[in-house]
Amino acid sequence: MTASPDDTRDTNGRIKLTREAVLAAALEIIDQDGVDGLSMRRLARALDRDPMILYRHAPNKAALLDGVAETVLAQLEVDRTAPDWQAQLRVVAHNYRRLALTHPNVVPLLVTRPLATPLGMRPPGTLRALEDVLALLTHAGVSGPDALHIYRALFGFLHGHVLNELQELVENPDETTDLLRLGLHRLPINDFPLLRSLAPVLADYDGAAELDRGLDILLTGLATTITGSRP
Structure with a gap:
């Protein structure tokens, strides 16, 4: 059943305080004023709540930033059963670029925050794209090690591309x-x-166009070097 507007608000007319609502408000602040503009106090004001209540949903700012990155990456969809893995990765790449241009202030979180966190300790949502790309490639007959190599090469290229584009x-x-x-x-x-x-x-x-040009080179090169993939 579709929620009515009243389903998202409490008896005082305020947005119900869920983790999703907290992260959405945090993302809005970052979109407007960058990561440095986000604080628990400012977020509390935006939600019309006492700052201490927010800690039920995010124990600290670091967890809040991880959640914002997770919220954005959750919008990156991968069709695991696509018949043409190169075409699907091209779609993923353009969707990632779109997300980056929509939320340019979040890009540093997507690129740099994982550097300090082992894979097993990252928020599950930030790993979903990795798992989905691995599933897409293994479904196409690519070996596990080659699938991981392709993922690393693709997202390394994407991170560099969006950072370059945002400099223009x-x-x-x-x-x-x-x-x-x-x-x-x-x-x-x-x-x-x-x-x-x-x-x-x-x-x-x-x-x-620049992204497509780079993808032409990257995906063609990867396809000629991987082992165990079906034609």
Whole structure:
């Protein structure tokens, strides 16, 4: 049964305090002001609750950040039974890029937070994409070690791509030349002649096309080196 608006609020008209509601509010704050803008006190104000109540759903800020990463990654779907694993990984890659561009302030959490946490201690939701990709590849006949190699190569590439794409910022879109729009005129011409000369290319950057170009190289290379996959 579909929940009515009243099902999500308490008798005082406030949003019911569930883990999902806490993480959704935390994600909204991070989207607006970045990770540094999130605190338990600010989150409590957004939810109209006493800060101490939040600790029932997240014992500390670190757990809160893990939960936000889990919330975003939960939106990344993988079809485990897709007949063409390369085509499915291309879909996954574009969906990951879409999530990154929708939540750019969350990208550092997706890329860096796992570095300090062993796999078995990470929130289960952050490992779902890994398990799903492994299932997709093994279903296609790829061996376990090769499937893990493909996952690592793919997400290593994706992390690098989205970080690069998020750097492609236009300083002043109203300027008349690409050099001025990108702010590259600030760089000394004698020190950065090549970078300055590439201003039109940088200004014409197409993230989706660049992603596809990289995927063409990556997936083709992986397909020729793995063992035990079905044609």
